[in-house]
Amino acid sequence: MIDFEMSEDMKGMRDMINQVAEGTMRPISRQYDEEEHTDPVDWQKMMWDVSKGTSVFGGGPQDKKERSGNGSSKPSERNVGATVTIEELSWGDAGLYLSIPNPGLGGAAVSAAGTPDQKKRFLERFGSGEPKWAAMAITEPGFGSDSAAVATTAVRDGDHWVLNGTKIFCTSGHRALEKSEGFVVVWATVDKSAGRAGIKAFVVDHGTPGVTVTKVEDKLGIRCSDTAAIVLEDARIPLDNVLGDPEVKGPDKKGFKGAMATFDATRPAVAASAIGIGRAAVDFVRDELAKAGVEIHYDRPVMKQSALERDFMEMEANLQAARLLTWRAAWMMDRGMQNNLEASMCKSKAGLAVTQVTQKAVEILGPLGYSRKILLEKWMRDAKINDIFEGTQQINLLIVARRILDYSSKELN
Amino acid sequence: MISFEPNEDQRMMRDTVASFAINQVRPIARDADESCQIPDSIVQQAWELGLIQSAIPEEHGGYGGDRSAVTSALVCEELGYGDLSIALHVLAPRLVTYPVLELGSDEQKNEVLPAYCGDSFVAGTAALMEPAMGFDVNQLSVTASRQNGDYVLDGAKCYVPLGPDARHTVVYAAEDGETKAFLVGSDTPGLAVVEREKIMGIKGLATYELKLDNCKIPASARLEGDVKPIFNRSRIALASLAVGVARAAFEYARDYAKDRHAFGVPIAQKQAIAFMLAEMAIEIDATRLLAWEAAWKLDRGEDATRESCLAKNYAADMVLKVTDNAVQVLGGHGYIRDHMVELWLRNGRGFATFEGLALA
Ligand SMILES: Cc1cc2nc3c(=O)[nH]c(=O)nc-3n(C[C@H](O)[C@H](O)[C@H](O)COP(=O)(O)OP(=O)(O)OC[C@H]3O[C@@H](n4cnc5c(N)ncnc54)[C@H](O)[C@@H]3O)c2cc1C
Numbered sequence: 125m126i127d128f129e130m131s132e133d134m135k136g137m138r139d140m141i142n143q144v145a146e147g148t149m150r151p152i153s154r155q156y157d158e159e160e161h162t163d164p165v166d167w168q169k170m171m172w173d174v175s176k177g178t179s180v181f182g183g184g185p186q187d188k189k190e191r192s193g194n195g196s197s198k199p200s201e202r203n204v205g206a207t208v209t210i211e212e213l214s215w216g217d218a219g220l221y222l223s224i225p226n227p228g229l230g231g232a233a234v235s236a237a238g239t240p241d242q243k244k245r246f247l248e249r250f251g252s253g254e255p256k257w258a259a260m261a262i263t264e265p266g267f268g269s270d271s272a273a274v275a276t277t278a279v280r281d282g283d284h285w286v287l288n289g290t291k292i293f294c295t296s297g298h299r300a301l302e303k304s305e306g307f308v309v310v311w312a313t314v315d316k317s318a319g320r321a322g323i324k325a326f327v328v329d330h331g332t333p334g335v336t337v338t339k340v341e342d343k344l345g346i347r348c349s350d351t352a353a354i355v356l357e358d359a360r361i362p363l364d365n366v367l368g369d370p371e372v373k374g375p376d377k378k379g380f381k382g383a384m385a386t387f388d389a390t391r392p393a394v395a396a397s398a399i400g401i402g403r404a405a406v407d408f409v410r411d412e413l414a415k416a417g418v419e420i421h422y423d424r425p426v427m428k429q430s431a432l433e434r435d436f437m438e439m440e441a442n443l444q445a446a447r448l449l450t451w452r453a454a455w456m457m458d459r460g461m462q463n464n465l466e467a468s469m470c471k472s473k474a475g476l477a478v479t480q481v482t483q484k485a486v487e488i489l490g491p492l493g494y495s496r497k498i499l500l501e502k503w504m505r506d507a508k509i510n511d512i513f514e515g516t517q518q519i520n521l522l523i524v525a526r527r528i529l530d531y532s533s534k535e536l537n
Numbered sequence: 538m539i540s541f542e543p544n545e546d547q548r549m550m551r552d553t554v555a556s557f558a559i560n561q562v563r564p565i566a567r568d569a570d571e572s573c574q575i576p577d578s579i580v581q582q583a584w585e586l587g588l589i590q591s592a593i594p595e596e597h598g599g600y601g602g603d604r605s606a607v608t609s610a611l612v613c614e615e616l617g618y619g620d621l622s623i624a625l626h627v628l629a630p631r632l633v634t635y636p637v638l639e640l641g642s643d644e645q646k647n648e649v650l651p652a653y654c655g656d657s658f659v660a661g662t663a664a665l666m667e668p669a670m671g672f673d674v675n676q677l678s679v680t681a682s683r684q685n686g687d688y689v690l691d692g693a694k695c696y697v698p699l700g701p702d703a704r705h706t707v708v709y710a711a712e713d714g715e716t717k718a719f720l721v722g723s724d725t726p727g728l729a730v731v732e733r734e735k736i737m738g739i740k741g742l743a744t745y746e747l748k749l750d751n752c753k754i755p756a757s758a759r760l761e762g763d764v765k766p767i768f769n770r771s772r773i774a775l776a777s778l779a780v781g782v783a784r785a786a787f788e789y790a791r792d793y794a795k796d797r798h799a800f801g802v803p804i805a806q807k808q809a810i811a812f813m814l815a816e817m818a819i820e821i822d823a824t825r826l827l828a829w830e831a832a833w834k835l836d837r838g839e840d841a842t843r844e845s846c847l848a849k850n851y852a853a854d855m856v857l858k859v860t861d862n863a864v865q866v867l868g869g870h871g872y873i874r875d876h877m878v879e880l881w882l883r884n885g886r887g888f889a890t891f892e893g894l895a896l897a
Contacts, residue, residue: 126547126607128830131538204539422846423768425673426889441847445823448830452541452822469819518812525811528818529795536806 128448130208134201138208145216150499153217156348157502161340163303164220164348172225172255203389203454207396211447214400215407218506219348221397226250228296230258230309232386233325237367246307246327257299257306261291261354268293269519271311272320276356278312278366285326285366287312287334287359295513297352298337301330308354309367318372325367334359345505389457391467391514395450395474398510402443402478405485405503409436412489435488439481446474465527472520475511482507541826543611551611557586558619563785566620569741570880575626577658583627584658588612593634597646598654604638606770606832609897610777614825617781621884622741624778628895629698633661633705635770635896636718640762645720652704662703664694664747665893674709674716674768674892679749681710681719681759688712688719688759690727690752698894700745701730708749709764709893718760718767727752738883767896769831769841772849774897776828779852779888780821786863786881787817793876794866810866817859824848824855832897853888860885 130138148167156164213221227234227250234246249256267273276289287310291297300306307329315322328335339353413420413436420433429437449470456463482504486493493500511517526536543551561582569575593599616624630653637649653659667678679692690710697706706721706728721728731746791814794805804810831844860882864871871878 125540125544126542126829126833127538127540128833129538134539199538201538422843423675423765425671425892426850427671428673437847437850441827441851444830444847445827445851448826449819449823451539452826455539455541466822469822472815473819473823518808521812521815522808524815524818525805525808528791528814529805529811531806531811536808536811 131201134205134208137205138212141209141212142215145212149213149216149220153220153499154496154502156217156219156223157345160342160347161350163299164223167220168223168225168255175224175226176251200458201455203392203457204451207392207450207454210393210396211400211403214397215404216400217348218397218401218503218509219346221400222295222346222349223299225255225257225299225304226296227258228300229260229386229390230300230307230327232390233260233309233367234258234327236386236389237325239364242327242364242367249305254304256304257296259294259296259300259306259308259352260311261294261297261308262311263291263293265290265292269516272323274311274313274323275316276310276312277316278314278324278326280314280363280370281360283363284360285363287326287328287356287361289356291354291356292339292352293341293513294352294354296350297354298340298350301328301335301352301354302337305330310354310356314370315372321372324370326361327365327367328356328359328361329365332359332361344508345502346509387514388453388462388464388467391471391520392450392453392457392463394510394514395446395453395470398474398478398507399443399447399450401503401507401510402439402446402474402481405478405482405500405507406436406439406443408498408500409439409485409488412492432488435484439484442477443481446470446477449473465524468515468520468523468527471510471514472517472524475517475520478507479511541829543607547605547608547611550608551615553586554588554612554615555618557583558615558781562616562619562623566623566741567874567877567880569620569622571740571874573740573743575623575741575743579623580627580658583623588628589630589634590654592631592638593650593654597650599650604635606773606835606897607829609770610773610825610828610832613774613777613895613897614781614784617778618785619781620741621778621782621887622739624781625698625739625742625894627658628774629703630659630661631896632663632698632893633703633707633720636663636707636760636764636767637720639767640718640760640764641720642761644757645760649705649720659704660699660702661705661707662697662699663707663709663893664697665709666694666696666891668693668695668746672892676714677709677711677716679708679710681712681717683756684753686756688754688756690719690721690749690754692749693731694747694749695734695744696891696894697745697747698742700733700743700747702743706747707760710749712759716764718764719754720758720760721752721754725752725754736887738880738885738887740883765840765842766835768893769835769845770896771893772845773828773832773835773841774895775888775891776824776831776845776848776852777897778895779856779885780825780828782881782885783817783821783824783856783859786860786878786885787814787821789877789881790814790817790863790866793870797867804866813862813866817862820855820859824852827851849888856885856888857882 278285310326310328313322334357336355337352341351453463453466453470591600591602592604595601681688708719708721729748734744797804827848831841831848835841863878
């Protein structure tokens with residue numbers, strides 16, 4: 125049945141997280157934007173204590189056991205739930221949300237492509253002890269979108285892989301490697317001539333000799349989140365730290381493809397974060413308009429609407445459209461459906477929508493909107509990243525286009 | 538619990554209407570536009586799908602089905618995908634039956650509904666729009682004034698589908714500044730057809746300008762109750778029809794782009810075209826979901842004004858952009874009437890103007 129009502133459980137969770145966002149994130153939001161490169165240690169500790177061991181990303185596709193239902197006939201709503209959670213946290217503050225100690229993208233890759241032993245070795249640590257992070261490093265100085273251009277190399281040497289190369293823009297890379305006992309999943313090629321087939325994902329643990337964080341970037345927004353450059357110089361990691369099949373030939377469902385498949389889960393997550401920021405802006409504008417005595421008449425004919433009314437309604441509709449597309453992509457995952465197309469659709473829509481929504485909000489509020497006294501200008505800066513990482517706007521359009529046209533990446537690139 | 542899956546009945550209904558739209562409606566859409574005429578046979582075939590009768594209770598001769606706006610959104614999309622003129626024509630009787638069902642008294646239901654449950658199509662219509670810039674459903678210029686216990690309607694209406702052929706016309710008029718609905722029989726004195734309109738799109742559908750000149754109707758012709766939910770149903774129907782029109786244009790452009798070569802490759806392999814198509818696909822899905830959500834809210838008996846207005850306005854923008862892009866994808870060929878895309882652009886342009894032309 126077509127239904128847009130959240131389950132009672134989900135509403136309860138949403139309300140609880142909204143309280144966390146409003147009560148603990150908003151009050152420190154400006155501070156950690158201004159004090160870039162400092163960790164909100166107490167807040168992180170608190171979030172770690174309440175969320176330990178759970179991934180905010182909701183975990184991706186359901187495995188068979190979960191789908192056939194642990195004795196319960198209720199379908200899973202894990203992924204939809206994750207989008208709701210992430211929206212609330214990002215409504216609080218997107219930079220702080222990205223700073224929560226968490227298995228993150230690295231954990232998502234291990235969950236999706238790891239063996240039972242690997243999951244145990246790498247993920248168990250998130251259930252106890254001090255706060256930890258994991259991260260994913262694909263991007264290099266020489267490429268971003270074109271992820272088949274990986275230049276970092278992995279060479280087998282006895283019981284080890286030896287990694288060499290430079291990774292940049294790794295979210296939580298510094299926290300994963302040097303501020304906690306975490307790990308980074310590094311994409312490297314074992315055979316450059318094999319193209320995509322040669323690219324494998326390797327788990328690089330904290331404290332691995334030859335692995336250095338060389339820079340933490342200064343950014344336009346999400347300043348609390350750490351964005352690290354990592355140099356790997358003859359970094360030796362155990363042989364069984366490779367995710368999936370290390371062979372270049374043969375059906376490798378879990379390696380590169382497995383890691384790529386995590387995008388189907390993480391794109392709705394990024395979209396949800398975008399929507400949280402957008403909602404913060406829309407909520408703010410709505411309140412300010414109400415204070416100023418501006419009423420929104422939804423059922424007025426277009427030619428009678430004020431420009432302000434029209435702008436505001438467009439913001440609301442765009443945001444809601446993005447949210448519904450995002451829920452749909454997550455819902456499909458909960459149902460075990462292939463959602464590659466829908467994941468890119470929602471990411472593309474949400475990335476663009478919140479970029480526009482927050483920019484419009486700044487414009488509407490005039491001098492106040494531009495002022496650092498309130499958070500609106502920050503939300504505009506934070507929002508923009510959602511149109512860039514996890515596939516830029518253009519890359520997601522490319523994926524959508526390939527899907528609807530039934531083209532391979534060779535045919536359309 | 539959040540779900541995007543139509544139920545079994547809805548799927549069956551949608552599939553039935555979809556196959557009718559593809560196999561029966563689409564092939565005659567161009568002719569209907571060129572000849573400004575819709576063949577009786579297609580209208581009758583549509584009638585036999587039960588789109589009108591199903592929502593009428595058995596006691597009044599109908600099938601006693603529900604009146605779910607969500608189901609209707611699914612149906613409207615498919616009909617719009619077939620052809621907008623034909624969709625609006627075959628759905629027109631709802632412009633009478635739904636307001637009567639929702640707002641009417643038992644007497645009014647008894648009097649009106651059985652007429653729409655027979656074996657063949659019976660036209661019904663509504664007169665909402667007015668030929669004035671700034672037309673506003675909440676501030677109509679057609680007035681209903683009390684006179685010796687009767688009502689007198691005065692003013693001008695436009696875009697009235699099927700006008701003189703309709704057995705009943707639901708006329709929306711301002712009574713003391715408030716919009717109310719009145720049931721007017723086709724042969725009521727003072728209700729005059731001015732002319733069949735000549736418009737840019739939906740040319741197959743016969744729409745009329747009407748004049749109400751001292752048109753007297755009994756007090757019992759007024760439909761009690763709030764017309765807002767009716768207007769919301771109309772917005773949902775229009776949004777869903779727009780999704781159908783847009784989808785038709787999108788699919789046509791997509792297939793053409795894979796076929797047409799330029800500079801040695803299919804134009805679909807050029808990003809400028811591929812991205813246009815991708816954005817069209819995203820916006821179509823986005824609009825559909827907005828319409829569904831508004832319909833879902835209305836089905837729960839809640840005030841869906843905000844959602845349905847947002848969905849309708851969004852749809853009007855979307856369908857124009859998508860159909861315009863579809864013409865663009867075909868280049869010069871898109872401008873030629875051998876292809877359907879120019880028709881969809883003309884039809885798509887109408888949604889920003891249309892109010893109350895269909896009900897979900
Ligand atoms: C704050 C932040 C956090 C990040 N976190 C991570 C992380 O955790 N892990 C990680 O691996 N990476 C991360 N990234 C990197 C991010 O994913 C890349 O920046 C992004 O994929 C774009 O790559 P690029 O910057 O090299 O841009 P480029 O690939 O150089 O693209 C430049 C422009 O060209 C366009 N373009 C590229 N290819 C095409 C094409 N085929 N068709 C049309 N247009 C095209 C792009 O859309 C873009 O507009 C992060 C980046 C930032 C800024």
